[in-house]
Amino acid sequence: xxxxxxxxxxxxxxxxxxxxxxxxxxxxxxxxxxxxxxxxxxxxxxxxxxxxxxxxxxxxxxxxxxxxxxxxxxxxxxxxxxxxxxxxxxxxxxxxxxxxxxxxxxxxxxxxxxxxxxxxxxxxxxxxxxxxxxxxxxxxxxxxxxxxxxxxxxxxxxxxxxxxxxxxxxxxxxxxxxxxxxxxxxxxxxxxxxxxxxxxxxxxxxxxxxxxxxxxxxxxxxxxxxxxxxxxxxxxxxxxxxxxxxxxxxxxxxxxxxxxxxxxxxxxxxxxxxxxxxxxxxxxxxxxxxxxxxxxxxxxxxxxxxxxxxxxxxxxxxxxxxxxxxxxxxxxxxxxxxxxxxxxxxxxxxxxxxxxxxxxxxxxxxx
Numbered sequence: 001x002x003x004x005x006x007x008x009x010x011x012x013x014x015x016x017x018x019x020x021x022x023x024x025x026x027x028x029x030x031x032x033x034x035x036x037x038x039x040x041x042x043x044x045x046x047x048x049x050x051x052x053x054x055x056x057x058x059x060x061x062x063x064x065x066x067x068x069x070x071x072x073x074x075x076x077x078x079x080x081x082x083x084x085x086x087x088x089x090x091x092x093x094x095x096x097x098x099x100x101x102x103x104x105x106x107x108x109x110x111x112x113x114x115x116x117x118x119x120x121x122x123x124x125x126x127x128x129x130x131x132x133x134x135x136x137x138x139x140x141x142x143x144x145x146x147x148x149x150x151x152x153x154x155x156x157x158x159x160x161x162x163x164x165x166x167x168x169x170x171x172x173x174x175x176x177x178x179x180x181x182x183x184x185x186x187x188x189x190x191x192x193x194x195x196x197x198x199x200x201x202x203x204x205x206x207x208x209x210x211x212x213x214x215x216x217x218x219x220x221x222x223x224x225x226x227x228x229x230x231x232x233x234x235x236x237x238x239x240x241x242x243x244x245x246x247x248x249x250x251x252x253x254x255x256x257x258x259x260x261x262x263x264x265x266x267x268x269x270x271x272x273x274x275x276x277x278x279x280x281x282x283x284x285x286x287x288x289x290x291x292x293x294x295x296x297x298x299x300x301x302x303x304x305x306x307x308x309x310x311x312x313x314x315x316x317x318x319x320x321x322x323x324x325x326x327x328x329x330x331x332x333x334x335x336x337x338x339x340x341x342x343x344x345x346x347x348x349x350x351x352x353x354x355x356x357x358x359x360x361x362x363x364x365x366x367x
């Protein structure tokens with residue numbers, strides 16, 4: 001795992017006392033800024049056995065075990081789609097899930113079934129129960145164990161209630177690190193039992209420098225304008241921008257679906273909702289909603305202040321649409337999108353929902 005903090009987290013890290021931690025912290029902030037890396041760094045520091053003040057030392061036996069996914073007092077709980085984000089041994093030539101430590105999580109399926117079953121984006125109740133089953137016992141090493149859950153909003157209802165019961169009567173030797181992209185999706189009773197730590201996104205200049213360095217190290221040449229564009233379209237999510245430029249997006253065809261959706265939205269009232277829905281509905285609903293939300297934000301911003309945040313490369317189209325769209329309808333559509341984002345994990349079929357939203361979008365340009 002990464003053995004140093006991202007520069008935009010250094011101030012937050014300096015304010016954390018490893019010797020005075022509550023039983024549960026909730027790290028929250030924008031998606032794609034490196035919250036998982038920060039959470040793992042914190043977990044590693046808490047389990048580090050070095051006597052130095054600078055933790056994690058990345059040299060002691062506990063740090064080595066953590067990096068290879070074998071520390072007996074660390075439990076990482078994530079959806080199946082995020083298993084590779086947990087510490088694991090680097091296998092020569094490939095990242096095979098078969099040989100990675102499975103402590104704190106259930107094996108996906110029998111080998112014969114894996115290829116046919118889509119990985120879950122939820123944290124299942126079995127994962128929570130299996131992981132929390134033994135936390136009342138004494139830690140194997142040191143004085144505490146650490147349980148990391150990311151993202152908390154991926155907990156299904158039963159899983160969330162199981163976690164809540166544990167947080168209400170936390171074992172003295174266990175510390176929870178919870179991560180979230182969306183605080184509004186977390187049970188208030190869970191939030192109230194944690195110390196909330198907001199993780200900032202990097203300033204634009206800081207992000208551009210970091211992205212340039214990462215691309216250089218990867219041997220990828222990109223013009224500064226392309227880096228700026230990728231960062232703007234990601235809304236400041238540096239990890240998303242980097243993955244986009246490196247061509248390592250987790251979902252296939254997401255970029256093409258986004259481009260198709262933006263191209264259609266730029267047509268204002270002339271958008272063909274049926275054809276557009278056919279082009280984009282196979283992309284994850286969350287990506288489609290984020291694209292819509294950012295486009296409408298730019299329309300509102302252009303109407304109210306003449307500023308464009310997310311899609312400056314489409315300034316001409318946004319200015320045209322902002323002139324044609326009825327401001328009160330744009331505001332109402334913005335509220336519709338916010339509500340849709342709250343329920344995106346339990347959405348209707350993608351095609352049905354995106355068709356309905358595109359029809360609503362056309363209405364922005366009608367009297």
